[in-house]
Amino acid sequence: MLSRLCTVLVLVTAMISSAVPARAYTLQFTDSSSKAQIKWPSHTINVAFSSSLAAPPANFKAGSDVVGALRRALANWSEAADIEFTESWSKEQSISAGGGSGDGISLITIAGTQDNAAPFIGASSEMSGRTRVFFTRSGSITEADIVLNPYQQFSTDGTTGTYDLEATFMHEIGHLLGLEHSSAVSATMQPRQGKNGIYSLPAFTPRSLSEDDRAGVRSIYGMRPESAKARGAVTGAVSYHTGVPAFGASVWAEEVSTGKVAATSITLTNGTYLIENLLPGKYRLKVESLDGLVLAAEIASQRGVYAGLATSTQMAFRTAEIGQVSVRADRTVKLDAQLSDQPLQLNPTLIGFNGQLSTLSVPLAPSRVYTIYVGGDGLSLKNLAAEGGVSVTSPYLTVNPSSLAQQQFGAGISVISFDVAVSENAPAGDYSLRLQSASGEVAYIVGGLTVDAAGNVTNPW
Numbered sequence: 001m002l003s004r005l006c007t008v009l010v011l012v013t014a015m016i017s018s019a020v021p022a023r024a025y026t027l028q029f030t031d032s033s034s035k036a037q038i039k040w041p042s043h044t045i046n047v048a049f050s051s052s053l054a055a056p057p058a059n060f061k062a063g064s065d066v067v068g069a070l071r072r073a074l075a076n077w078s079e080a081a082d083i084e085f086t087e088s089w090s091k092e093q094s095i096s097a098g099g100g101s102g103d104g105i106s107l108i109t110i111a112g113t114q115d116n117a118a119p120f121i122g123a124s125s126e127m128s129g130r131t132r133v134f135f136t137r138s139g140s141i142t143e144a145d146i147v148l149n150p151y152q153q154f155s156t157d158g159t160t161g162t163y164d165l166e167a168t169f170m171h172e173i174g175h176l177l178g179l180e181h182s183s184a185v186s187a188t189m190q191p192r193q194g195k196n197g198i199y200s201l202p203a204f205t206p207r208s209l210s211e212d213d214r215a216g217v218r219s220i221y222g223m224r225p226e227s228a229k230a231r232g233a234v235t236g237a238v239s240y241h242t243g244v245p246a247f248g249a250s251v252w253a254e255e256v257s258t259g260k261v262a263a264t265s266i267t268l269t270n271g272t273y274l275i276e277n278l279l280p281g282k283y284r285l286k287v288e289s290l291d292g293l294v295l296a297a298e299i300a301s302q303r304g305v306y307a308g309l310a311t312s313t314q315m316a317f318r319t320a321e322i323g324q325v326s327v328r329a330d331r332t333v334k335l336d337a338q339l340s341d342q343p344l345q346l347n348p349t350l351i352g353f354n355g356q357l358s359t360l361s362v363p364l365a366p367s368r369v370y371t372i373y374v375g376g377d378g379l380s381l382k383n384l385a386a387e388g389g390v391s392v393t394s395p396y397l398t399v400n401p402s403s404l405a406q407q408q409f410g411a412g413i414s415v416i417s418f419d420v421a422v423s424e425n426a427p428a429g430d431y432s433l434r435l436q437s438a439s440g441e442v443a444y445i446v447g448g449l450t451v452d453a454a455g456n457v458t459n460p461w
């Protein structure tokens with residue numbers, strides 16, 4: 001809305017929802033302390049629906065279809081990969097308490113018991129839900145319990161100030177499957193879940209899996225046999241200019257034809273990345289440090305393996321456009337990258353819409369024009385390149401250069417705004433904003449804009 005250009009911007013705190021032990025698919029199945037990706041040993045996973053789901057407590061908006069939201073979420077994940085869920089009902093109300101081993105029942109519960117409230121004390125009080133995964137030394141999951149925060153409000157109709165139930169279930173089921181957080185802002189496995197009302201919109205984006213979520217779950221469980229298509233992969237090593245491997249860098253692949261984000265990966269201690277399950281075609285590969293919109297600490301496993309990433313000053317490197325690759329079926333292409341020794345000066349940390357700045361992707365609809373905000377370091381109009389200073393790396397989304405404006409925000413953050421036109425035939429998916437400074441430095445907001453599928457549009461503005 002053009003009339004909102006001069007609105008005072010409001011910083012909306014996005015709530016961080018994260019889970020207990022689970023390792024990252026983005027870490028390519030292995031990390032320094034474990035040889036195996038955490039996964040279920042079977043493609044059939046038994047989940048127990050707590051009877052609390054059929055009689056929701058008072059923190060669920062009356063009339064919400066809790067069981068329907070859960071079944072839709074399970075079905076969405078099941079459609080994306082070669083997994084089936086079998087459902088049974090249980091009188092159990094509470095998840096397995098802390099300690100080494102569970103009770104073998106993977107319970108999904110919303111009961112407001114003391115045991116269920118325990119994971120949400122203190123720093124976790126704003127989280128929507130948590131998942132506790134039990135697994136063997138070799139990485140086989142034996143049990144995973146999901147509990148929703150008894151102190152938070154939930155709904156299924158977009159009620160402002162509540163968490164969307166289906167979006168919450170989607171994220172937690174990802175953890176139940178062994179997935180960790182994603183660095184793509186638009187992914188269901190993004191570490192932060194917004195409440196309904198951010199950008200004055202319902203927070204439904206995590207209800208649908210992004211391409212990155214699909215690539216992740218397929219990396220672990222494979223494609224469903226009926227939808228299996230030949231896929232290829234890209235691998236390589238990222239190093240600093242000194243030759244030292246760059247650990248914990250976020251590498252992503254973008255389709256050349258559409259500009260859509262295809263998949264992301266985080267580099268291992270030896271600097272290598274692996275992006276699998278790519279359809280044959282041309283991709284652009286890029287790498288950024290995790291100190292922008294998504295922080296290393298949020299990607300990191302809570303087991304502490306990656307805790308050092310959060311404070312490592314080495315992590316703050318300039319985004320690099322690694323190059324373009326042709327992915328072929330059943331082949332793995334290799335592409336290495338060396339990072340610049342120039343200091344990071346352009347660093348977007350917030351995106352916004354409707355007068356609000358946040359860390360959540362902005363949902364867009366085809367055939368419309370939106371005013372988008374970006375905040376962070378080095379984002380003054382003076383500092384940005386006169387031509388191509390702000391763009392979307394897609395032929396379907398166009399930034400109007402004459403709409404670029406500096407906004408007042410304070411808090412040491414520079415904020416700009418600009419209009420983005422979405423073409424009528426823009427494919428549903430996630431797109432990235434590209435910023436370029438006058439000196440040639442580039443920075444991205446990976447998956448910062450999500451084009452909703454026709455018939456599933458959440459942004460009426």
Ligand SMILES: [Zn+2]
Pocket residue numbers: 017018019171175181191
């Ligand atoms: Zn999480």
